[in-house]
Amino acid sequence: xxxxxxxxxxxxxxxxxAHVVHAKTAINETCIxxxxxxxxxxxxxxxxxxxxxxxxxxxxxxxxxxxxxxRAAFNFDKxxxxxxxxxxxxxxxxxxxxGLYKFHDINCEVLRSTGQRIVQECYMTNAKLFCQAYHGRNxxxxxxxxxxxxxxxxxxxxxxxxxxxxxxxKKKLSDMKPNKKMNQCLLTPTL
Numbered sequence: 001x002x003x004x005x006x007x008x009x010x011x012x013x014x015x016x017x018a019h020v021v022h023a024k025t026a027i028n029e030t031c032i033x034x035x036x037x038x039x040x041x042x043x044x045x046x047x048x049x050x051x052x053x054x055x056x057x058x059x060x061x062x063x064x065x066x067x068x069x070x071r072a073a074f075n076f077d078k079x080x081x082x083x084x085x086x087x088x089x090x091x092x093x094x095x096x097x098x099g100l101y102k103f104h105d106i107n108c109e110v111l112r113s114t115g116q117r118i119v120q121e122c123y124m125t126n127a128k129l130f131c132q133a134y135h136g137r138n139x140x141x142x143x144x145x146x147x148x149x150x151x152x153x154x155x156x157x158x159x160x161x162x163x164x165x166x167x168x169x170k171k172k173l174s175d176m177k178p179n180k181k182m183n184q185c186l187l188t189p190t191l
Contacts, residue, residue, distance in 0.1 A: 019108035025049045027102055035092040035101075038085070040066040042092055046101055052108035057115035061150075062091070068145045071187040080138035083129050090122035120159045124166070131167035140178035141185035 031045035043063035052058060069084045076084065098114060100106055123130060134142065143151075150156055157173065164171035 019052070020105050021050045021052055021108055022105050023049050023103070024051055032096065032101065035096045038088045038092050040070060042095075046095075049101065050106045050108070050111070052106075052111060056108045057112040061115060061119070062095075065145075066091070068187065072141060072145055072185050074188070075141045075185040076133070076138050079129065079133040080141070083126060083133040083138075086126045086129060087122050090125055091118060094118045094121065116155045120155070120162065123159050123163045127163050127166035130163050131171070134167075134171070134176065137184070139176060143176070143178045144185045 025045075025048055028045055028049070031042060031049070034040075034042035034045060040063055043058050043066060047058040047063070050058075054060060066088060069088070073081050073084055095101070095115075095118065098118075100111060100114065146156075160173060160176055164173070164176065
């Protein structure tokens with residue numbers, strides 16, 4: 001009994017420290033200001049400080065979708081643009097409030113799960129606006145701008161299901177799929 005508890009404890013200890021990254025750069029006020037101003041570069045400089053890699057949350061989700069949504073904002077109506085703005089503000093504000101950027105070390109898995117939780121919190125906080133915005137061309141563009149693999153991610157499914165239940169009438173996942181042809185949402189070129 002004791003040996004199995006010890007083995008389980010050692011396994012979790014090993015897993016919990018396996019993805020720890022030490023800060024590679026000093027705390028950068030410019031980076032913090034990017035976050036305060038909802039600038040997508042916040043995610044990039046966060047990643048420079050804690051290089052978890054392209055398969056972790058800061059680049060795979062945070063930067064990628066911040067950049068895509070901002071570059072595609074002109075495709076959305078005013079309500080859709082307001083939703084993009086509110087989600088961006090919520091995400092960077094919550095990341096700054098968590099204070100992880102100022103740590104000396106960070107566990108990339110903890111950062112990933114924190115990022116996923118924050119996304120769900122931000123969508124739920126903005127559920128009313130989401131319900132108003134997520135229709136027609138806005139829905140089609142949100143769907144198009146989300147990678148196919150990400151649409152099948154369990155956390156995305158949970159978030160979309162939860163926020164859809166706040167709508168009146170309630171939206172199911174099948175209600176959130178596009179009903180028009182794809183590739184109609186354009187991105188502005190990167191600078």
